[in-house]
Amino acid sequence: MTEATTAVILAAGEGRRLEPLTNRRPKPMLPIADRPLLEYVLEAVVDAGIEHVVFVVGYERDRIQTHFGDGDDWGVDVSYAVQETQLGTGHAVLQAAELVDGPFLVLNGDRIIEPAAVECVRETLGTGENGAVMAVTRSPTPAEYGVVSLEGDRVVDLVEKPRDPPSEQINAGVYGFTDAVFEAIRATPTGADGEQSITATIDRLLVEDTVSAVRYDGLWLDVSHLWDLLSVTGRMLDRDGGAVSGTVAESATVADATHLASGARVGANATIGRGTTLADNASVGANAVVERSVVFPDATIGPGAVLRDCVVGANATVGANATIPGGDATVVVEGTVHEGVRLGGVIGDNATVGGGAVLTPGAILYDDVEVAPGAGASGTVEQGTQIRRG
């Protein structure tokens, strides 16, 4: 069999668990050390020798297209298949059918992986059997993913988000297929949720066909919740080292393992602590302290503000001396209570936290929220809400 030279990367999804950050951008465009998650996936496939990449895009696709263009900056040929409505990962793969010729790879666009994950699937796919290939990795929280059971190198069972996972082995979201898979997807009945998922198709292939497993134990990082953005950023800064290229006042202190974009500014006596990233045109005022926080483009942090464990959305403003002390919080996401997560707060795009305002750990302000100077905010605050003092 000829070797796969094409990778289809699924990037059409919305990522609702990551609202408000995914209100204006798709989940694969969330930044880790100032680069979108999707860029890590693209680099892994490019490093593994893939020549042609198809991004399946849909939700807020302008963001992806504007960032990646035709892939020239990564030395790869990127084309786009549009999934107009999000009808599942299988349906997404179908959208790429016309842009694929021969065996190909499929990857999730929102998991950080290493080139080895791509290489091993590609090699097994190239060994000549006509089946599908799936990379399998281990997770300490298997219940959040598709858990697989193996017999030798064969996948024998795949259960999505089981309550009681039989093992820690999960579907890593990297697959190898031949073009026979398109017919298999079309033949897969739509699920109860109205979606055609690729795992449902694989489940059918388990019965009718052989699905090979390749074990991958390299880096595998998922941002499934807002607070993961901070920990994954920390991980990647530790691995890749920081980079400081903005305009930084001489008297400011910038720790290791921070990333400051070239258009970022840091004022006099400000402190930028470990695990912090400042995107382009973001600004930190004099005497401010920003630790373990991710600051999006165009955001402004006023003088004397203190932010810990915080995500500051694009073009958001944090006023002078505002305080987000950080630490452990209890956060409710889509009805599920998460206790003891480390999250100071999330400030949505274009939101404003007034001077001297205080956010209780775990506060999540949606887009355009305005917290008045001196006021306090906690919990989840809906888009456009104005919080007054007292």
Added chain:
Amino acid sequence: MCGIVGYVGSGAALPVLATGLSNLEYRGYDSAGVALANGDLDVYKRSGEVDALRAALPDSAPHQRGIGHTRWSTHGPPTDANAHPHTDCTGDVAVVHNGIVENYDELREELVADGHTFTSDTDTEVVPHLIEAALERGAAPREAVRSAVDRLEGSFAIVVTMAGEEELYATRRDSPLVVGHGDGEQYLASDVTAFLEQTREVTYLEDGDLAILTADGVAIEQDGESIDRGRETLDWEADAAEKGGYEHYMLKEIHEQPTALRQTLSGRIDPDAGTVDLDLDLPAEYVSSLEEVQFVAAGTSNYAARYAAELVEELADVRATVEIASEYDFSGGRDPWRTLTVAVTQSGETADTLSAIRSASRAGARTLAVTNTLGSTVTRETDDSLFIRAGPEIGVAATKTFASQVATMTMLAVALGRQRGTLSSDRASEVLSSLRGVPGGVQQVLDRADTVAEVAREHADSDAFFFVGRQYGCPVALEGALKLKEISYDHAEGFPAGELKHGPLALVTPETPVLAIMTEGSRPAGTLNNVKEVQARGAPVIGASSHEGADRYLDVEWPVPDVGVLEPLVANVYWQLFAYYVAESKDRSIDKPRNLAKSVTVE
């Protein structure tokens, strides 16, 4: 205006020329052609877009040398015969040419009298015949090219190839040409986009240079003396020529504005201190003694300059004027020693603007270029250059470069104001903070693109469109109307809002939407009165607004985020999207509107 490409090397010339022409197509496109040379010379040319030529080309050809051209008609209609390359009577000399040969009537008469036969209406055709005549007199090819060029008056870039000669000859006067250096192959073009995929090592030719290209290298001579022009490495990306999933370059470039603007500002402003660092060496004494800042520009750049002139007057407290480049004359008793003439041109090759800046230089004024293109002609002809850093723009309708031009000149106005002592550091901080807020503000407008598309489609079939605004909103009204005209071919006009009642109001009907800017920096209260006037006549009113209470008088209100005097600049993005979606709903050729070219290199 037209595009030139040339290749000499060890590989096949045809694919390089065909790709080069496609990359250049935005420059001019009513006909195209190539000449392929080895021992013989094969010429292919067609009227229409480059695709028409491509269909006529063979699948492959053994030739390792050739020249190509896309044309935008100046002399003679777009026909197969008038397309370049042009050849002599023997068919052994082929020439492509940009620009105008002013004395072609006279030369043609002389050549016809000597028995030469002409097959086209173009001015270019005299060139191969002049070369042929010199060759007949026994001149070597190089001498023949030189003697022919010596006879020409006007502005031009010319590339010549001959059957049986291993060299390409290239020369220029007031029209750009750039050489690309490969390994065992050399490229030539009027614009680097033609060969960016092949090489980034380039040499810009100067007026009067004659470049002789062979596969192994390039020799340049000036007045018969060999000269070293040096090389530059470009860092522009080749995706200049690719659309990255967007249906049109224009839409891609509209969406690139936040990134382009951040790039424009990067490392140049300190909003806290109220300072700007533009890396310009304008002497302090000169800046304090300035009596006038004079902007010269054409088209969209002219509207960006109008925005800038307002800012310069407000912030630097010095008279600022804006001249249409083609109307420019250094006159009116100006003191050249106290005048700064600023040429604003995206490409840096706009012939009208270059001609204007030359006349300012001759008069003795200090000159400054505001451009997007490193190494362009304007940067070599002015005393100082300021780059807008917007990245390559392919769509003929300028979008991101307008935004970056205004942002760059806002920094210039602040720098002048601070240097002249007319601008307080407080006010400078305020303006620079507003400027810093522009990329985020533009992103907010882009996030509403779907809404704009809906409204645009709803009004697409209107009789005409009127754009109004005051103060900084006025140049944006003019720019909004220009965008719509350019790409949708609809009748659109921009007016200072107060001018409506002095005439144009007669044109307003329920079938003519009025698009009004009502933001800070655009005297919204005044414009609101004009909005009431047009609403009373039944015109639908679309407002880009941050003015409280305006919504009662608007059929559609699009919010503009708070960025002070730069709010009209952010509002302009609504007008860009509106123009785009009107044109899209009419299925127009958005990236290559009829009769227009990206960079107008003829006067």
